[in-house]
Structures are given as C-alpha cells and as structure tokens.
Amino acid sequence: MGVVTMTTDAGARIERARVAAGLSQRALADATGISQPTLSRIISGDRSAKMPEVVAIAWATGHTVAQLAEDGSVADRVQCVARATSDSGMEGMREALLHFVELDAYLDDQAIPATV
Numbered sequence: 001m002g003v004v005t006m007t008t009d010a011g012a013r014i015e016r017a018r019v020a021a022g023l024s025q026r027a028l029a030d031a032t033g034i035s036q037p038t039l040s041r042i043i044s045g046d047r048s049a050k051m052p053e054v055v056a057i058a059w060a061t062g063h064t065v066a067q068l069a070e071d072g073s074v075a076d077r078v079q080c081v082a083r084a085t086s087d088s089g090m091e092g093m094r095e096a097l098l099h100f101v102e103l104d105a106y107l108d109d110q111a112i113p114a115t116v
Helices: 008-020 025-032 036-044 051-061 065-069 090-109
Strands: none
Touching: 008 036, 008 051, 008 065, 025 036, 025 051, 051 065
C-alpha cells in the first residue's frame, strides 16, 4: 500500500474538504472507515495517510485525490517550453497543453488506465 507523504498543508486541505462537505470528523470517519483518532492525526499532520485512506476521504468529501494530497493545481505544477509555429500564439498553445495535462491527471486520479 502506498503512503502519501502528508504535510500539515495536506492535513489542512483534508480539513477544508471535510468542512466544505459539511461533515463532522466523526461523520467523515464513519464514511471512510478510518477511526476518528487516526483521522484527527492525519489532519493534524502527525500521521501520514495511506493511499486508500486518501482515496476514501476524497470520495466521501467529493474532492479528488490530487486536491487533497498535492500542492497547487495541475496548471501550477506544469512547466513547458514551446516554439510557436503557423502563427500560433504561445498562450493558446499553453492552454491546449494544460487541457491535455489536466485530463491526464484526472484520468490518473480516477484510476482510469491510459490506452496505447
């Protein structure tokens, strides 16, 4: 089982997701099958979450795994260098690239395998 290196920031994101979903810690614990003390330690950053726990929390709160476990959006994490040709604008090319990268991240988040 994978372990997500959770920082205090990740715990804060989980806490914000819990509040946004209108769930108490007890309700989130019940919905995920994670004990309330363990959930509290994950939120406080005292314990790393296992990937199945992050997936369960994401599912219960209506968030994605990436939203809970990672800093920043896909667009914030992507760096690209391109050469514009055929009168293509750099911003348009970047937007098109980000659409593909965000779709790829979404498919990964939903455990949908890429086809070859």
